[in-house]
Each structure stands twice: as C-alpha cells, then as structure tokens.
Amino acid sequence: MHTDTESCVRAVQAKDARFDGVFFTAVLTTGIYCRPSCPVVPPKPRNMRFYPSAAACQQAGYRACKRCRPDTTPGSPQWNHRADLVARAMRLVADGIVDREGVTGLATRLGYSARQVERQLLAELGAGPLALARAQRAQTARILIETTELPMAEIAFAAGFASIRTFNDTVREVYALAPGELRTRATATRATATRATATRAARTPGRTEAGTPGVLSLRLPFRAPLNPSNLFGHLAATAVPGVEEWRDGAYRRTLRLPHGPGVVALTPAPDHIGCRLALTDQRDLTVAISRCRRLLDLDADPVAVDEQLRTDELLAPLVDKAPGRRVPRTVDEPEFAVRAVLGQQVSTAAARTHAARLVRAHGEPVDDPEGGLTHLFPSPEALAALDPESLALPRSRRTTLTTLVRQLADSTLKLGPDSDWDEARARLTALPGFGPWTVEVIAMRALGDPDAFLPTDLGIRRAAQGLGLPSTPAAFTARAAAWRPWRAYAVQYLWATDDHPINHLPA
Incomplete structure (x- = not known):
C-alpha cells in the first residue's frame, strides 16, 4: 500500500x-x-x-x-490473513520473541537464517527485526511512563531495554521528549481531563488503578465497526470455570506469560476495548497486550471482510444487520487445541465440564482478589503426565487427547503465532481422532487462519439450510469459494443466525 x-x-x-x-x-x-x-x-x-x-x-x-x-494505532491487518515468513515474523515480534530470544531465536522459530529473516523484513517493512522490536519497546515504555508511577529504571527494563541510557535515548529520539517530560505531559493531560467533562476524560490514554498496585487500565483500539455480541458471547458461553469468567460486564481470564501469571479483564466499549491487566512482572505487558488483541481479533479489517461477504446475495443481509463481526480466538494455542478435543461431539456445557476437571486436577493455582479465577489452564507438559484412566472420556477420546498433549509437550507439534498453517493442519490431521471439524476449528481460532471453514459443523449446516445454501459439505465448500479469504468470518455470520448463548452478550 x-x-x-x-x-x-x-x-x-x-x-x-x-x-x-x-x-x-x-x-x-x-x-x-x-x-x-x-x-x-x-x-x-x-x-x-x-x-x-x-x-x-x-x-x-x-x-x-x-x-x-x-x-x-491498530496493527496492520496484513499479518492476520497471511502465513508467509514476514507475517509469521511480525506475529512473533509482537509476542516479544526478539526481546526474549534475540534475532537468532526469532530466526530459529521460523526455520530460516537470521540473514534471510532480516532481508525479508527489510524488503517489505523497511526495517529489520531489531528496529521493529525497538519500536515496540518504545511504545511499551510510553504506556508505562504515562499510565504508571513506576520509577524510570524499572520501566526501562520492563519495556525490554538493555540499559537506562538506551531507554532514555530511544524515548527522546522517538517522541522528542525525555521520559520525565513525557510523564509530566501525561500527568497534566490527566489533570485537565479530570476537571473536564466525562467525554473529555474518556480520551486519556489509561492509568494505574488508584489503590491497586500493579494493575494497569488501558484502551485497546480497533478498526470500526466491531460487533461485540458473538465475540464476547462466545468467550463467555464457553468459559472454563476457574480460568475464565464473565463478571461486571467484562470477560476475565488468567494468562500464562513468560515471567509469571497474569489476569486480564476485557470490556467492550463503543470506540475501544477496555483492558485491565494485573501482571506478576511488568516485563510481560507487551506480550499480554499482543495476546489480548489476538484473542479479540482487534487488528482485523472489518470493512474489507464485510465488503467481500456482501457480494453474496444470501450473506449480504446478515452482514448488513450486524456488521463488524470478529473471530473469537485464543491467548494460548495449545490450550485451545486441548479444549477443541474436549468439545468433540458434545455440548458446550459438557465441554466446559471436562475442561474444568482438567483445570482443578492439573492447573496451576493463581490469586485473583477481584474475582473467581483460580487457575492457569494446564500446560501440555502437565497434561502429558496425567493418567489416561483418570479422564472421564470415551477411550478413543482419551487416545486423541493424550497423543495431542504428548506431541505438544515434546514440540513434535507446534501451535503458535509462528505456525505455518498448512503444515500445522497436516500434522493435526495425522493425529488419531482429528477429523476436518477439529482441524479447522483449531485453524480458525488458534492458528488465526481467516479462511478456515467448517462445512460439517451442525450449526453451520442448519444456517446454510435456512438460507438456501447447499447442504452437502462438498457443494457447500464449492459455493463458499466466493467468500475466500474470509470464510472464517462467514462462519461467524452463519453461526449468528441461531439463538445460542454464544451469539449474545451475557446479561
């Protein structure tokens, strides 16, 4: 562009x-x-x-x-609908890999040499991985400077800078203000906003909650329109007790982060998503924000998606009725794969019950003074050690689950922002008990493929029948070719024709 x-x-x-x-x-x-x-x-x-x-x-x-x-600003929507080297690299940079593992670690995860990654990023983005990570560190530093009372030395290292001098020089260079001046300016802005109207106050960038040390309140921007009904409705209706909950108009969940657990509360608002983060370590701010944005699909381009889907005369009325639907995704790809297996051929309530049992038995306890969250979802390593006989599942489902978690634990199967979508599909398909529905729902919600499609899903088939779309999977898939590369979004519109709790904000 x-x-x-x-x-x-x-x-x-x-x-x-x-x-x-x-x-x-x-x-x-x-x-x-x-x-x-x-x-x-x-x-x-x-x-x-x-x-x-x-x-x-x-x-x-x-x-x-x-x-x-x-x-x-919201991130480029390009990284949402591509799975090439540059897109995968950008998702990893956003996830903080360069800060934690360096350019070598980034390249290793992508399966290329550091020189190849550098060359590709420079060609398309005009900046290499170090420059991209530096820009992200600068943004994180700005958030912490403006929204917390942390000492500058702590902010420097929390944002990922190797030294206070580098932190000072970068902030001055990027924002033309010293860190102290940036904080003074933000403080003055907040003071003015406090005395102004509520509308003016809503424009402030965020703040630390008074009397709640370590809790950050931020605004996550998005491209309008955004329809929160199916997005938050799906997350709330499928919430695993202890790991997720809907409380006081917000979706809350625990987060497994590189430096310790966190808790996030996400609240839909007309022009942003309210994000309230409680972190064990401030260094996890960047990765926490990145994962929350990914969870809510906030970097999508709804105008481009809806324009394409409106070209189908049968889908157009659904899009016009409630434009801006997003694909509810995940903050933890292995977690979602496990939950997809638990949800095979059972109701939403049954899937939650199975997942809750795993959480109580194998999850890591967390503290949540403000709500009812109790655990992190079990890691693949913890689940790989469980006794299959302890699972209240059919024997074939036990085999499916135990095979999945073993391959996730030993990295035979890798699911993450760096995943090659086609390769991940092939590896999932090779596992016992993984049919097209399970593979595609993981591709849609865990891998983030915007073109994932579920022609055999019962809800989708009912919606298709009601709209006069083909009923057989092969004919339906052929008909849906015109929706590419946004078939995962078409799935959201089709699901929304059913009066199911996943399609409505909780009361």
Missing part, C-alpha cells in the same frame, strides 16, 4: 482511519510521522513520504506525532 503514492495521498487528505496501521505518513518539513487520520491539516503532497511501519519511520529519522500518536 505505501508504494501507491496517489492512494496514500488521497487517504491522508480524507483523514481515512481505515488505513491507520496500514501505512504511515512522514512529513519532510516537520520531521514527524503520523497516522493517515491525523486531525491536523494535511501537508502538501510533495512533503509526504510513506512507510509501511512505525519502525521504518523511526529508522528514517522521523519522530512520532504528539497529536495523533501513530504508535498506538
């Missing part, structure tokens, strides 16, 4: 928010970069330069606009 100068100029002049995160506008005369929807008067086209990432702008010497805060 950023190479199409004419289209980029039109988007900037129209202040089109649909392109926020897709490309960034750098201004030669001011030395700043902005999101396309920046509210300031657009510069003259001859002074605009366009880049594919915030990291590329920073690497070219531009600093972030203080008005539109381009570093806080």
Whole structure:
C-alpha cells in the first residue's frame, strides 16, 4: 500500500482511519510521522513520504506525532490473513520473541537464517527485526511512563531495554521528549481531563488503578465497526470455570506469560476495548497486550471482510444487520487445541465440564482478589503426565487427547503465532481422532487462519439450510469459494443466525 503514492495521498487528505496501521505518513518539513487520520491539516503532497511501519519511520529519522500518536494505532491487518515468513515474523515480534530470544531465536522459530529473516523484513517493512522490536519497546515504555508511577529504571527494563541510557535515548529520539517530560505531559493531560467533562476524560490514554498496585487500565483500539455480541458471547458461553469468567460486564481470564501469571479483564466499549491487566512482572505487558488483541481479533479489517461477504446475495443481509463481526480466538494455542478435543461431539456445557476437571486436577493455582479465577489452564507438559484412566472420556477420546498433549509437550507439534498453517493442519490431521471439524476449528481460532471453514459443523449446516445454501459439505465448500479469504468470518455470520448463548452478550 505505501508504494501507491496517489492512494496514500488521497487517504491522508480524507483523514481515512481505515488505513491507520496500514501505512504511515512522514512529513519532510516537520520531521514527524503520523497516522493517515491525523486531525491536523494535511501537508502538501510533495512533503509526504510513506512507510509501511512505525519502525521504518523511526529508522528514517522521523519522530512520532504528539497529536495523533501513530504508535498506538491498530496493527496492520496484513499479518492476520497471511502465513508467509514476514507475517509469521511480525506475529512473533509482537509476542516479544526478539526481546526474549534475540534475532537468532526469532530466526530459529521460523526455520530460516537470521540473514534471510532480516532481508525479508527489510524488503517489505523497511526495517529489520531489531528496529521493529525497538519500536515496540518504545511504545511499551510510553504506556508505562504515562499510565504508571513506576520509577524510570524499572520501566526501562520492563519495556525490554538493555540499559537506562538506551531507554532514555530511544524515548527522546522517538517522541522528542525525555521520559520525565513525557510523564509530566501525561500527568497534566490527566489533570485537565479530570476537571473536564466525562467525554473529555474518556480520551486519556489509561492509568494505574488508584489503590491497586500493579494493575494497569488501558484502551485497546480497533478498526470500526466491531460487533461485540458473538465475540464476547462466545468467550463467555464457553468459559472454563476457574480460568475464565464473565463478571461486571467484562470477560476475565488468567494468562500464562513468560515471567509469571497474569489476569486480564476485557470490556467492550463503543470506540475501544477496555483492558485491565494485573501482571506478576511488568516485563510481560507487551506480550499480554499482543495476546489480548489476538484473542479479540482487534487488528482485523472489518470493512474489507464485510465488503467481500456482501457480494453474496444470501450473506449480504446478515452482514448488513450486524456488521463488524470478529473471530473469537485464543491467548494460548495449545490450550485451545486441548479444549477443541474436549468439545468433540458434545455440548458446550459438557465441554466446559471436562475442561474444568482438567483445570482443578492439573492447573496451576493463581490469586485473583477481584474475582473467581483460580487457575492457569494446564500446560501440555502437565497434561502429558496425567493418567489416561483418570479422564472421564470415551477411550478413543482419551487416545486423541493424550497423543495431542504428548506431541505438544515434546514440540513434535507446534501451535503458535509462528505456525505455518498448512503444515500445522497436516500434522493435526495425522493425529488419531482429528477429523476436518477439529482441524479447522483449531485453524480458525488458534492458528488465526481467516479462511478456515467448517462445512460439517451442525450449526453451520442448519444456517446454510435456512438460507438456501447447499447442504452437502462438498457443494457447500464449492459455493463458499466466493467468500475466500474470509470464510472464517462467514462462519461467524452463519453461526449468528441461531439463538445460542454464544451469539449474545451475557446479561
């Protein structure tokens, strides 16, 4: 997109928010970069330069606009519907792999050399993995500076910087303000907002909860429209007791993070998702935000998805009735694979019961002073050690589950943001008890493939029959070819024709 100068100029002049995160506008005369929807008067086209990432702008010497805060935009939707090297690398960078394992670790996970990864990222994004990780560290640092009272030294290391000097230099370079000045500015903004109207106050970037040390309240942006009914309805209706719950209008769950457990509460709002995080270690902020965004599919491009689905005259009324449906995903891919097996050929309630038994027996206890969460979902390593005879499942299902968790535990099967979708499907299909439905539901919700399709699902078949779509899986799949590459979103619209709790926000 950023190479199409004419289209980029039109988007900037129209202040089109649909392109926020897709490309960034750098201004030669001011030395700043902005999101396309920046509210300031657009510069003259001859002074605009366009880049594919915030990291590329920073690497070219531009600093972030203080008005539109381009570093806080939703991520590029490209990484959602691709499974090539660059897309997988970007998902891993967002998950904090470079900070934890370095460029070598990133390359190893992708199965390429560090030089190959560097070359591919530079070619498409104008920045290598170190620059991309640096931009992400800068954003994390800004969040912590503006929303907490942590000392700057603690923020530096929590954001992933190797030294306080590097932290100071990066913040000054990216934001044209020293860390202390950034905090003073944010404090003044909050004080002004507190005295202003509630609408003005809602624009503040977030804060530490008063009297609740270590709890952060943030806003997660998204591209409009977003329909929360099936998104939060699905998560609430399938919530595993002890790991997930719906409480006070928020979906809450425990998180397994690199430096310790966390708890998140996610609340739908008209223009953002409220995100309240309690972390054991502040260094996990970046990865926690990344996983929450992935869970709620917040980097999707609903306009592109819905436009494609509207071309089908049978789907168009469903899209027009409730546009902006997202695919509910997961914060833990192995966890979801286990739950998919537990949900084979049983009701939602039965699947929750089976999962709750595993949690009580093998999950890791956590503290949740504000709710009823008690455990992390069991890791594959913990489940690999269980006695199959202790499982209240049919013998064939026990074999399916135990084979799955053993392969997850020894890394024979890898499910994560770096997964190759086709390879993961092939490995899942080779496991005993894994039919097309189980493989595709894991591809849709764990791997994040936007084109995953469930033609044999009972709810989908009922919806298809009601709409006059073909009834046999082969004919239905052929008919759905026109929906590609967004068939997973078509599944959400089809599911929503049924009056099931997964399609409604809890009361």
